[in-house]
Amino acid sequence: MSSTIINVLMVGVGGQGTLLASEILSEALKQAGFDVKKSEIHGMSQRGGSVVSHVRFGKEVQSPIIPEGEADILLGFELLESYRYLPLLKKGGKVVVNDLKINPSIVSTGREPYPAGLVDKIRESFPDCVVLDGVELANSAGSPKAANTVLIGALSKQLDIDEKFWLAAIEKMAPSKALEINKKAFYLGRNGA
Amino acid sequence: MKEILSGNEAIARGAFEAGVKVASAYPGTPSTEILENIIQYKDIDASWAPNEKVALEVGIGASFGGGRALVTMKHVGVNVAADPLFTLSYTGVNGGLVLVSADDPEMHSSQNEQDNRNYAKFAKVPMLESADSQECKDFTKLAFAISEQFDTPVMLRTTTRTSHGKSIVTLEEPVAGLPVPKLTRNAAKFVMLPSNARVRHPFIEERTLKLQQYANTLTINRMELRDRSIGVITSGIPYQYVREVLPEASVLKLGMVYPLPDKLIREFAGKVEKLYIVEELDPFIEEQVKAMGVEVIGKEIIPICGELTPGILRKAFKLPEPARSRVDILPGRPPNMCPGCPHRGIFYTLNQLKAYVMGDIGCYTLGFLPPLSAMDTCVCMGAGIGNAIGITKVLSTEEQKKVVAVIGDSTFLHSGITGLLDMVYNNVPATVIILDNRITAMTGRQENPASGFTLVGDETFKVDLPQLVRSLGVKNVRIVDPLNIDETKQVLQEEMERPEPSVVITRRPCVLIKREGVYENGAGVKVDIELCAGCKACLKLGCPAIIWQADGKKGKAFIDPQLCTGCNVCEQVCKLNAIEAKK
Ligand code: SF4
Ligand code: SF4
Numbered sequence: 001m002s003s004t005i006i007n008v009l010m011v012g013v014g015g016q017g018t019l020l021a022s023e024i025l026s027e028a029l030k031q032a033g034f035d036v037k038k039s040e041i042h043g044m045s046q047r048g049g050s051v052v053s054h055v056r057f058g059k060e061v062q063s064p065i066i067p068e069g070e071a072d073i074l075l076g077f078e079l080l081e082s083y084r085y086l087p088l089l090k091k092g093g094k095v096v097v098n099d100l101k102i103n104p105s106i107v108s109t110g111r112e113p114y115p116a117g118l119v120d121k122i123r124e125s126f127p128d129c130v131v132l133d134g135v136e137l138a139n140s141a142g143s144p145k146a147a148n149t150v151l152i153g154a155l156s157k158q159l160d161i162d163e164k165f166w167l168a169a170i171e172k173m174a175p176s177k178a179l180e181i182n183k184k185a186f187y188l189g190r191n192g193a
Numbered sequence: 194m195k196e197i198l199s200g201n202e203a204i205a206r207g208a209f210e211a212g213v214k215v216a217s218a219y220p221g222t223p224s225t226e227i228l229e230n231i232i233q234y235k236d237i238d239a240s241w242a243p244n245e246k247v248a249l250e251v252g253i254g255a256s257f258g259g260g261r262a263l264v265t266m267k268h269v270g271v272n273v274a275a276d277p278l279f280t281l282s283y284t285g286v287n288g289g290l291v292l293v294s295a296d297d298p299e300m301h302s303s304q305n306e307q308d309n310r311n312y313a314k315f316a317k318v319p320m321l322e323s324a325d326s327q328e329c330k331d332f333t334k335l336a337f338a339i340s341e342q343f344d345t346p347v348m349l350r351t352t353t354r355t356s357h358g359k360s361i362v363t364l365e366e367p368v369a370g371l372p373v374p375k376l377t378r379n380a381a382k383f384v385m386l387p388s389n390a391r392v393r394h395p396f397i398e399e400r401t402l403k404l405q406q407y408a409n410t411l412t413i414n415r416m417e418l419r420d421r422s423i424g425v426i427t428s429g430i431p432y433q434y435v436r437e438v439l440p441e442a443s444v445l446k447l448g449m450v451y452p453l454p455d456k457l458i459r460e461f462a463g464k465v466e467k468l469y470i471v472e473e474l475d476p477f478i479e480e481q482v483k484a485m486g487v488e489v490i491g492k493e494i495i496p497i498c499g500e501l502t503p504g505i506l507r508k509a510f511k512l513p514e515p516a517r518s519r520v521d522i523l524p525g526r527p528p529n530m531c532p533g534c535p536h537r538g539i540f541y542t543l544n545q546l547k548a549y550v551m552g553d554i555g556c557y558t559l560g561f562l563p564p565l566s567a568m569d570t571c572v573c574m575g576a577g578i579g580n581a582i583g584i585t586k587v588l589s590t591e592e593q594k595k596v597v598a599v600i601g602d603s604t605f606l607h608s609g610i611t612g613l614l615d616m617v618y619n620n621v622p623a624t625v626i627i628l629d630n631r632i633t634a635m636t637g638r639q640e641n642p643a644s645g646f647t648l649v650g651d652e653t654f655k656v657d658l659p660q661l662v663r664s665l666g667v668k669n670v671r672i673v674d675p676l677n678i679d680e681t682k683q684v685l686q687e688e689m690e691r692p693e694p695s696v697v698i699t700r701r702p703c704v705l706i707k708r709e710g711v712y713e714n715g716a717g718v719k720v721d722i723e724l725c726a727g728c729k730a731c732l733k734l735g736c737p738a739i740i741w742q743a744d745g746k747k748g749k750a751f752i753d754p755q756l757c758t759g760c761n762v763c764e765q766v767c768k769l770n771a772i773e774a775k776k
Contacts, residue, residue, distance in 0.1 A: 013526065023197075023359075030197050030361060037325070038197070039358040041301060048737055049528035062436040064325070064358040067503035069515035080523060087517045103740060104526040109564060109732045110741030110748060112524045125518040 005058035007066040008155070011085045012077025013102045014049045017148035020173065021075070022053035024152055027169035029057045032161045039064035048105070050081055075155050077134070077148065078102050079118045086125060095126045096154050098134040098147065130154060137188040143178065146185035153189020198362045200355040203326040204265070204293060205230035206364065207333025212371045213237050214260030214288070217248040219607060220636040221267030222302040223356035224295035228265060229639075232649050241639060241648045244574070244607040245270035249277050249292065256290040256346075257383055259374035261337055265293040268309045269573060273608065275312070280385050281346050282316045283393040285400075287377060289340035291333060293349045295356045298473045299500035304554065304573065306499070308474035313348050313451035317397050319404050320348040320451040321413070322429040326360045328413075332448065334368075335413065343400055343407075350450070352473065354430045354500070405452040413448025416461055424465025426458065426478060426489070431471045431501050438506040453481050462487045469494075473501050530559050532738040533758030535630055535701030538675040539599070541734055541766070542682045543567040548597050548689065551584065553577040553609075555601040556634045556703075564735045568599075575600070575608025581623040582616050594689050597624045602643040602658065603633035610665065613696070617666035622692045624685075628675075629658055630703040638705055662696045669695035676701055678765040704758055716775035717757035718764055724771035725749045731763045731772065739763055 008025065012018035022038055029036045040053040054066045071089045076082025076097035089095070099119070107114045122129050132154055134147035141150070149170065156166050166186065174182040198206065204227050208216060216239040218228045231239045242248035245266040252262035266274060271294050278292065294312065297303040313320035321336055323329045329351065336347040381389050408414055420441040427435050428447040435444060445461040447453070462468050470479045470491035479491035494509040495501070507514055530537055540560035543550050544567040552558055552568040553576065561568035570580055581598035588596070600609045605627050616623055633639040640646040645655030659670050669691060673684045681699070688695040727747050731739050738756035742749055752763070752772070764772045 014528065026197050026359060030195070035361060036197060037358065037360045039354060048526070050526040061360075063433040063503050064354060064360065064430070065502060067437060067507070069504075069517040081526070083520055084523050086520050089518065091516050091518075104524050105529050105562075105735060105737065106524045108737065108740045109735065110729065110743060113743070115521070115523060121520075 005056055005061055006073075006159070007071045008055045008073045008075060008159075009066060009071040009085060009088055010053040010055065010075045010077070011081045012051050013081060014051050016051070016077045017145070018051045018053055018077050021077075021148040021152050022055050024149075024166075024169045024173045025055050025155065027172055028161055028165040029055070031165045031168055035059060035061045037061040037064040050084070052085065073155065073158055075151055077151060080104070080115060083115070083118045083122055086122065089126070093126065094158050095122055095129040096151065096158065097122065097129065097131050098151055099131050100133075100135060132189070132192050134189070137192055138185050141185035141188055142181040146178065146181050149174065149182040149185040150189035150192075153186040154192065156186070156190050194364045195361050196364060197359050198326045198330075199226065199357055199359045200323065200326050200329040200351050201226035201357070202230045203329035203362050204333050204349070204351070205234070206362070207330035208263045209234040209237065210330070210365055210367050211289070211334045211337040212261055212368050213263045213337075214374065215252065215255035216240075216263040216265070217242050217251040218265040219243070219245045219248055219270060220633050220639040221270050221295070222636050223297060223351070223353040224265045224267045224270070224293060225636045225639065226356075227263075227293060228648060231263075239648055241641060243642055245274040246277060249274040249281070252290055252292070253277060253281055255374075256286045256288045257377070258287065259372055259377060260288040261371065262288060262290045263293070263333075264290070265295070267303065268294055268296040268307055269303060269305065270294075271309055271312055273574070275316075278312070278318075278346070279316050280390075282318050282397060283385055283390055284383055285344035286340055286346060288372075288374065289337035290346045291336040291340060291349055292346055293351065296350060296352045298352055301353050304571065306474060308477060309348075309350055310450050310477045311475065314477075317401055318346050318348055319343070319449060320350055321448055322350045322450045323355055323448070324429050324432045324446075325355065325358070326362045328448070329355060330362055332413070343404055345400055345404075350429070352430055352500075401452055405455060408449050408452055408454035409456045411449055411454070414454045414457055415446050415448075416457070416464075417444045417446060418464065419443050421464060422466045423469065424461060424467065425469045425471050426461065426482065427471040428478070429473070431473055434501055434503045434506050435471050437503045438512065439510065447478070450478065453478065455485060458482055458485065459487065471495055471501070471506065527562060528559065529562070529735060529737055530556060531704050532736055532756045533704040533760040535675045535699065535703065535760075536560060536628055537565070537734055537736060538678055538681060538762045539626065539628065539699055540565040540567040541762070542678060542685060543597065543599075544733070545682065546685060546689070547595065548685075549584075549595040551577040551580040551596065551598045553598070553600045553604050554635070555604055555628070557599060557601060557628055558635075560599075562735070564733045574604050575612055578609050578612030578616060578625055581625070582612070582619070582621045585621050585623045593622060597626055597685075597689060599626045599628060601634070602627060602629040602631060603639075603641040605658075606642050606656065610661075613662065613667070614665050616694050621694060623694065624688045624691075625696045626685075627658060627662070627696060627698045629698050629700050632703045632706050634703045634705065638703065658698055662698070667694055667696045669693060671695070671697045673697060673699055674701060675699040676760050676762055678762060717752070717754060717759040718761060718772050718774050719752055719754070720750050721771050721773060722749050724769050726769055726771070728769070730768065731766050734763055734766060736763060
């Protein structure tokens with residue numbers, strides 16, 4: 001049954017634009033004619049907590065949350081969070097990660113180190129994991145804030161949806177002032193991945 | 194037209210399509226966005242109330258006047274509104290009244306996970322429960338129709354998953370031809386003194402029976418017959434998990450969870466070999482079905498605590514689980530007060546003073562987390578002050594001096610005023626700190642009577658907190674800037690020593706309110722690495738902008754310029770003057 005549903009898990013840290021990215025994905029999917037359900041958990045409303053967003057699409061979607069071990073793609077906005085949620089991914093799933101470390105408070109206050117070698121650890125289970133420097137690419141598009149659109153671009157390579165739906169979704173969801181930057185960021189991610 | 198909406202957005206849309214006239218609420222996760230979205234529909238008069246009881250009373254007034262009214266709150270908010278709710282069940286309505294209870298299984302942002310379906314049974318009002326955004330919209334409209342048809346308030350229950358989840362919704366036009374509100378006198382119905390109320394009670398019992406009949410015919414209670422070997426009764430979001438995990442099973446999907454459709458349940462039970470009930474939290478449906486003498490399996494296999502997931506159902510029904518990769522144990526990432534948050538300085542000071550802090554609900558509840566670790570209790574909105582009074586009554590005079598209550602501006606107006614009144618009235622020598630950051634920050638920065646703006650953004654009268662507190666009888670009222678650590682510490686010490694009731698108001702806006710110009714300190718601060726001795730004193734603030742850079746056994750502090758707001762609290766904490774303002 002779930003073979004007809006595709007599950008995308010987006011994980012990151014509060015304030016990174018993870019939620020906006022999942023809205024853009026959902027909008028593109030809706031425009032492409034799929035049934036879409038989306039669900040997220042974002043601690044209280046403060047910054048800095050871990051953020052997880054589930055997006056599921058197909059002909060008809062029931063549960064808004066991805067059953068454990070059935071995510072097809074993990075789009076990670078931060079390394080530690082990407083690694084944390086690997087168990088939700090199915091064997092042979094796809095991983096696209098942003099090469100960025102954001103210290104949780106226990107690390108920034110010097111009580112614990114940031115775990116080392118995370119990219120290698122991810123590659124142990126998912127050898128064809130795509131790693132990109134979202135902030136760097138977003139900078140070259142014109143703003144570090146567009147890193148989430150870079151990641152959407154990288155994700156778009158993994159999903160079979162017409163380019164025009166992605167662009168229409170970005171136009172609808174991205175702040176109008178930053179539209180050109182976001183489009184550029186999308187293509188940098190799409191071509192970089 | 195189709196849109197992707199959250200459950201909350203869909204309820205707002207449903208209210209619009211149902212011709213709602215008045216909407217009132219107190220913000221509370223996961224219900225908050227309903228009112229925030231309703232303001233796009235200009236025909237609805239939407240406002241924040243100081244608390245849920247008032248919100249419901251506003252709704253009741255609108256309904257008595259003949260207008261449809263929507264009142265929304267989180268599950269624990271219904272506890273606050275319970276007093277009018279139970280009598281509203283007796284009076285019934287004039288214009289339809291729908292009360293949304295947004296429950297939070299798993300306590301993603303709540304202090305308990307009560308199952309508010311129990312309120313429907315307790316207050317004897319019907320309850321609908323929606324399973325996705327389309328149902329959120331459709332059920333809102335249906336709830337208004339039921340409310341008017343049966344002369345009853347109707348509760349609509351959502352859970353975090355439906356409130357915040359998004360799915361596709363088909364939009365429709367608003368209904369036409371609703372009656373125009375006007376004054377109607379009907380004392381026998383609207384004045385619940387004993388002689389009138391006694392007449393209404395049998396009406397309520399009869400209404401419940403009628404609603405039960407109706408539930409049997411209601412199409413949102415539907416039987417989906419597939420393989421007959423397993424039958425599942427379920428409602429709300431668990432329905433989706435059942436469909437996901439047991440796609441071949443027969444299902445009785447309940448859209449109305451109180452009263453239950455007895456005939457339909459018996460009929461369904463007769464059609465399947467083995468009957469299960471899958472519900473989140475309490476065995477609410479299960480106990481009623483068992484009381485009907487129908488044999489079912491429920492909480493024997495489905496957990497009673499926390500939110501369900503497809504994986505939990507898979508385990509409960511002993512289905513194979515997919516292979517999963519394992520990861521090492523990792524540092525957690527709890528939320529933290531923002532860089533520059535005005536609450537940080539006060540909790541740092543309370544920690545230094547080793548105060549016993551009776552806390553409350555708001556961003557400042559995070560003051561409990563290390564390294565601030567300065568909150569000792571937290572029960573419910575407004576409880577901190579009452580708790581401080583109680584504990585003061587049992588402690589020695591020396592220990593009494595350690596006790597302080599902390600409460601936010603919005604929470605104080607929600608339910609702290611009466612606590613403070615008790616403190617003054619009974620002359621209890623506790624200290625109350627009102628953290629006035631001019632907004633309801635925790636739920637996402639909603640306006641409140643102390644912010645000076647309404648829900649729709651109109652400027653309005655702004656409560657004068659010191660004057661309000663004085664008028665309650667507090668003689669010792671001090672105002673401090675919580676970013677000034679020395680001043681804050683000195684004032685707190687003095688007031689904690691004082692053998693009389695006192696109130697300290699800390700005045701600084703939440704850093705996330707744009708209009709207050711909180712970035713006036715400008716460039717922020719930096720660490721002079723020559724002067725930094727690596728003593729880690731500044732790390733005790735737990736500010737996300739201060740980052741420890743380990744270097745062998747030693748290390749130095751570093752301030753992330755992207756995050757620093759220039760609040761300058763760390764500058765005051767560093768005894769070596771290694772932190773200085775940037776030029
Ligand atoms: S939202 Fe405002 S009150 Fe809450 S932690 Fe951030 S700055 Fe503090
Ligand atoms: S308090 Fe001052 S000296 Fe101590 S670690 Fe922080 S910046 Fe360095």
